Amino acid sequence: MKEKLTEEEVLHVAKLARIKLSKEEIEKYQIELKELLNDVEKINEVENFDDDILIACWEENTELRKDKPGQMLEPKEVLENAPRHSGNYISVPVVISGGEGA
């Protein structure tokens, strides 16, 4: 078993998390994430009682909300905390490629 992750593996995770890492941090995570994985491996030795999963400690069915409109914010309230805005819009540096979601 290799004892550390490759630099690429760490950079992949950092990219997913959108955190810029210094050289030292990359080296640190190469070891740390591997050690952590070794720790976490242990749970595969634990025998399951059954296959049910627990998403939250919650036995009740989700209560659904009635489809009635409530209070909304004024556009100026939306913009108040936003570091960049333009007109009624919140703005960001231009995004070139199209969205990937929805």
Added chain:
Amino acid sequence: MKYLNKSIKEINELLKQQRIKPIDLVNEAFENIENNNDLNAYITLNKEEAIKKAKELENQEVDNILFGLPIAIKDNIVTSGLRTTCASHILENFIPIYDAFVIKKIKEKNMIIIGKTNMDEFAMGSSSRTSYFGPPRNPWNKEKISGGSSGGSATTISAGDVLFALGSDTGGSIRQPASYTGIVGMKPTYGRVSRFGLVAFASSLDQIGPMTKKVEDNAILLNAIVGKDEKDLTSARVEEEDFTRLIGKEINGVKIAVPNYFMSDIVNNEIKESIKATIKILEKNGAIVDYIDIKYIENAVTLYQIIAMGEASSNLARYDGIRYGTSEENPKDIEDLYLSTRAKGFGEEVKRRIMVGSYLLSGENAKIYYNKALSIRDDMRKEFKKIFKKYDFIIGPTTTTTAYNLSDPMDDPRKSFMDDVLVIPVNMAGLPGLSMPVGFDSESMPIGMQIIANSFEEAKIYQLASLIEKELKLNLNPNGGEE
């Protein structure tokens, strides 16, 4: 004249008789905080607003036991118009535009918010040393930690600045600092208190709870903050109850389990002795105590690493410098905005946990580890439920050691979780758990005991805790003198 060292019933009488006014309590609280400035318990004080509120209350009827009493709020509970930082640079100047459910509840009771307390950044840590604003200090020994993550709330209660504080507990963050600072801290059943307005760390584990010096005060504050919240799908619809109702009732015949793991080599001997002495008192009062094995509790820390870090990595994705919060000044492009904002905005430990969570959810890892963790978590909860068919309580030490030095190294990431090894299982199973002081070690640092009960049985916990409190009669004033 001091009032905040009196019982809340006495204070309430004084207010009713108009011998004191809410402003007297507010002034006293700020004086205390000023005198204890070196404890660094607060991130933001709410002085102007608190005084204004106290004046307003002068013309109002004293309609409940909490009327006019100052309260400190952990800085991850959002307060409209009052800065809420989560002890992070990324929210350093963040002013929320709505109140958390619990804040609304507290305002309904006409309590007065005195300030926002220090904590580990985004509640991630067990010594409050990851705070962007520096750590709070333990009133029992200023060279020691107050624990975390609700370290500031524990500190201000322990020091006697105010009588009430709110904390939050994801993996022991109320109970562990309560234990380190000699106060009472309750993590209620998951779903008992609405999470709406609690800045999420790990959604399936987070719960807000009361922190006080006395057991009864704790129950009274819990009375004030519970209730069904339509805005939180995991807020329980349960019948209203008075959590103080069993206080003072006999415990003859109650069945108590002590997990062998909680009394194993991982726990410091002085703590074990103190717990054993408390068990003797319980037995003297008619409790039946068994030492038992509980399956899966030894895996709780590993489950925590996977589940809490996974949820955290996702919950903290929203801090991107776009809609609110600290943002990179002149980003080259959108990617730079993300990368630099987050690299600079988050502290070391938060980044580490986001990295860990992202890693454990990435690629095949989610299938291999995350699902398995959710499945074992289910088993663990079932195991606890089985035990509560036979026993009324599970008890044991809250922590494996007493508060350690602020100067102890922080570089072992696993240390933080090991501090919380005895408290994490309670969050994993969604149970209520309370920590209360039961003695002191040879360095005069407080020792905490944890009382765990079945879901929604907080009232029973307060019953047991109040008995112990009464029997022990500990002096819990860190500055010595009379209680």
Added chain:
Amino acid sequence: MSEYIPTIGVEVHLELKTNTKIFSDSINGYGEMANSLTNVIDLGYPGTLPTLNEEVINLAIRAATVLNCKIRKTMHFDRKNYFYPDIPKNYQITQARTPIGYDGYVEIEVGGEKKKVFIEEMHIEEDTCKSAHRGTKTLLDFNRAGVPLIEIVTKPCMKSGEEAKAYLEKLKEIMYYCDISDCKIEEGSMRADTNVSIRKNESDPFGTKAEIKNIGSISNVGKAIEKEIERQAKLYDNNETFKPQTRRFDDKLQDTVLMRIKETGNDYRYFPEPDIPYVILTDEIIEEARKKIPMLPDERKKIYVEKGVSELNAKKLIQNRSLSDYFNTLLEESINFKIASNMLLGDISAYLNKYEKTISETTLTQERFIELVKSYEDNIITSKNLKDILEIVLESDKSIKEIIKEQGIENISDDKEIRQLIKRIIEENKESVEDYKAGHDRAIKYLMGQVMKETKGKANPRIANEILVSELK
């Protein structure tokens, strides 16, 4: 170009017709001022939590039912984690593991042949916010953030652009009819993406996939697919390969254009959404939601044709939901449905279009419409009369009988009067009579025209025709 077998799958996002958003109670609206339809939940503010809109579940159950899907009774939501400025939380709440509907189909007809398009799954999720690119900035409007969506994913079971087009038309028709979505492609409430690959033989593994995103109209989906098949075939013919990629359809070029090469291993780090632990659909919830499913277009068409409506009219009727609903309320009556459908689709539709009204906004109750149809059937009014009195019919509450009387419409049904007139006209039009006798049918039409002209359209046409024919013998 060699022969290839195309494999096509389609993913459709539909915005649901609800009052409020899926996870918050702010208004689900379109075309309002930027950032005026939001609250702290839609903006992903710290400490906020989702709630779940009941109507979203109802509409999704309805949709799954009409797509012939099985319904998953115990489901949860999942977080799809990725950073993009248009998702406020930088994760999207969706259903990755337990889609509400699965294993369904939609029946289509292409070239006279019926075919089933199989539905892999249908899940519920939230929409993103809208972004607009302006110079060095991208502007964000969060009004759309959190609008409820269903995503319907077919199996890769279609073989041509035409099939995909037929599927989308059918899907749109059903979803619109069930009030699930208003299905406006131009407003983005219906969005179609398609996956296209080709291969030589059925036994070969699937070829490399190209995804074509956000095509602006259903007909362009057909074109885009055909163009894409052509493009891929050319590459393979030249022994070239290509990477999995995302393309878009360019309206001006009428061709697909590369957007980006797919990143390998999109790592969305799905995990169950802990803020919405479990949703259990009881039989009561499902039954209640299904009750609101109206009669579907295919069934309507079948019944209309059985009642004597022409194929064309039946098709036209179902294209207009409100007219079709109106028509459905008449199905138990004994009237001439051919006449009724002609009236609705003819003069009445013209009126409705002119005044931008729906039939329910007029005074034409079922009772009065039946009277109107019968008056026509019994030749009490002519089509010209109908045109003359239509506005009064549709704007007043008077009975048709009263209107006819008031307007002085009394078609001349008196045999004697008409016979005299016809005799005179035959006298005056000898040439035409000759023509008629010589076998020219046109002549009788001319003569009838003269009758109508003389009576200013008041002669009962059936009676006049009978008399004319008998007089000509």
